[in-house]
Amino acid sequence: QTRRFPDLFQTFYQGITAFRLVRLEDDKSREWADVGKNALSKYETWVNYSDWNWENKMLLLEAESHACIGELEIAKSKFQASIGSAQKHRFVHEEGLASELFGMFYDENGNKEEAMQQYSHARSCYQKWGAFALADRLNTAS
Numbered sequence: 001q002t003r004r005f006p007d008l009f010q011t012f013y014q015g016i017t018a019f020r021l022v023r024l025e026d027d028k029s030r031e032w033a034d035v036g037k038n039a040l041s042k043y044e045t046w047v048n049y050s051d052w053n054w055e056n057k058m059l060l061l062e063a064e065s066h067a068c069i070g071e072l073e074i075a076k077s078k079f080q081a082s083i084g085s086a087q088k089h090r091f092v093h094e095e096g097l098a099s100e101l102f103g104m105f106y107d108e109n110g111n112k113e114e115a116m117q118q119y120s121h122a123r124s125c126y127q128k129w130g131a132f133a134l135a136d137r138l139n140t141a142s
Helices: 005-022 029-046 051-068 072-088 092-108 112-129 132-141
Strands: none
Touching: 005 029, 005 051, 005 092, 029 051, 051 072, 051 092, 072 092, 092 112, 112 132
């Protein structure tokens, strides 16, 4: 099946959102987990066609997936790998997103110092990208 380019991004953001909701909504967590796993499965296939475009997104989905099931050290390494991949491929906006989500991960796990470092890095990425409203939002949130 041929995919339109916007569909690929919709799948990514659905997956990220689903994994985040797993940790917030106990009553529907199974349904959200399935949505996230489906998105991750697709990215595991798509990365074979273009790791340049899809690797950092797949790694970020993996990080969120591992965080959902309590595999914190694996999640941490996947967040770091996603940030590194986004840097390598010059996707500064996705580097910012990965850093922001990594900050949330640290916050959720009681590590405020590391969270603040990740939020600061995300702010810097968003500013480089020209997304000043996103950077300002992080200023007020952290």
